[in-house]
Amino acid sequence: MTDTPQYGFDTLQVHAGSRPDPATGARQTPIYQTTAYVFRDAEHAAALFNLQEVGFIYSRLTNPTVAVLQERMATLEGGAGAVCCSSGHGAQIMALFPLMAPGCNVVVSTRLYGGTVTQFSHTIRRFGWSAKFVDFDDTDAVRDAIDDDTRAIFCESIANPGGYITDLDAISAIADNAGLPLIVDNTSATPYLCRPIEHGATLVVHSLTKFLTGNGTVTGGVVVDSGKFDWSASGKFPSLSEPEPAYHGLTFHETFGPLAFTFHGIAVGLRDLGMTLNPQAAHYTLLGIETLSLRMQKHVENAEKIASWLEKHDAVSAVTYAGLPSSPWHDRVARICPKGAGGLFTVTLKGGYDSCVKLVDSLELFSHVANLGDTRSLIIHSASTTHRQLTPEQQKAAGAAPDVVRISIGIEDADDLIRDLDQGLAKSAPAAAA
Template identity: 75%
Template structure:
């Protein structure tokens, strides 16, 4: 991008990282390379690409120039060594675990996770022979006790969905380091604008590109970003990365690719065999969305703070979980680890319980009742009857999604209009 040796700022990277003028046409925006396959120069060139001896484009299930530009951009924003993009945030979670896991192995995960992730980890991954142990990550002794010789990762969200709980990433990263396993952080709600987990000790970061990174509710996508710092060969626990790979004539990914081992494996094995590919048009939309990420996040956070303070003072509301509030148990943690703000997602507990939540949802006018978050629009949902409905009531409460809660994703509209719609809905 430039010969300037200075580190570039966040907003500059959000616009320029991974992008150069198109060499064929001079197009300044990254083109949509809507092509299934790419022409080889000759037979030797094709052989080198298929043998992982040269980086290039073969087939868009594996690599595509538009998607590659997005991968470079999200890696730059997170401070990672490399990234792989895929078809959804849920796909990104499986992609992150795939090189690490095998039958009989387990992960330790935060008990405060999105309901769909709880279902994926408690039910779906069992079909692969994997298992998950859910733990309150604020109980560090319990986290250590849950780790055994078959544990291959710790998983958490930087800011949790739906309650807005804020994770002490350095503390959990320290526990992961003690055990010789990676920490995987879902950074969807914080985005790299508010938190860079790799700088706080995480090994891998996952994103739902669907949310704030795109920012307008148009795209499904996911990403996995690798720090490039984990020694995959040290313990013998990660043979997919350290041992000979039969499909590539005994190539050892970590020995061959070093800091890029995880990223190369995720493309050459993960995308090849799982097929969780991000299409180039979606990648283009995400690239455009990221250009304004810093500006949008500032407004999201400012609006969330104002709306949360108004709700906290309202007698119809029993509790507001926003960590930016002075009375939040995580307020000090936000100041220390997330100094730009606590995000824009939180829950409110209504004094009228389940029925009051349903009634409020149905009275909303400007605020959208949808199963999404991180949109420019303010969104609301009742998790207990929707996103977390597969869980028992005890699991819902543990996940911060009890029956008397409404989840709010605060958008970038005028805050007075958000407050007016909530005031009307609360009756």
């Protein structure tokens, strides 16, 4: 497609990056299930390896099916480019990789997916990196956490598990003032509900596994680059602003400008870390994205109805959904997520831990799985599963206390889901268990 800014979201989610196959005329993007690509001649091969020409070399780096997905995601997020990889966790490492060095830190929100908390608390320390966890509603604390070794700020647009909405405008202002990139995990919102780059984000990461694919079939991740950050301004990002020995002294920012991060992600990140997205997974994700807006509208519609019903239930002490007028983050919905607060939230049960476990075991339509963003409605007790490795304090800060269940609302009939929750809550009440 050309001149893409004229098209609306619904059109772009179907067409962006996609063209009829030049060899066969196939309208759907083919699965290019190949490892390598034949070069025209020795000169062509040399130009590709020197990054003097864009093309396909080896599927660890580039693949035509994956390339369509990268262009589509960059377009939907309003970015300059994108790099796909094997999972959302892979995308987080890919995002940090060009920015960090031993001794550097990243300032991150306390409201994050439990696996991300673990990755940032423990795993990244093996690279010599560290993370400072801060309540992002306390903007003074965010500013105070930044020091000379800070290289990025990280948060989720709609946080998993609680559906908390981050004030991206306030956080991006802090990042800009500090000369740091803001990385936003937009998995729970998708670009249909929130476009973080429009709120000042430098990089946007996704677990493609969730709402974007939407059918629970494959894992994948992506990093979308806004193309707006000046990587050469401070000297803090030498991987992008200084000569790269592996490419005969090529300087990524000087050579590729707004696409510097994207080219580095492919030419160095995928080359050396090998977190490659396979073409079949890319194909499934492309199919899912074609119906993204339709699904997200239904997710939001169902979530609003079900959260309102749960809030009034006798067995429930709290519902965290930002779409509820009672939510302390309700005023951010219109500004950050104008099309709705998503399909993810938590429910606190008066019966505590035991009632949560009983509810999970009593539901029939809801699937008990460690996933979210499916067409099917999902439930999990985070404190005993996804957030199990965290301390009680970390669980509470992340919105995953022992008396809380996480619910990902699907696209089924809302009344059917309410009936299932009603019978499950009746069975999980303390009196029923006695």
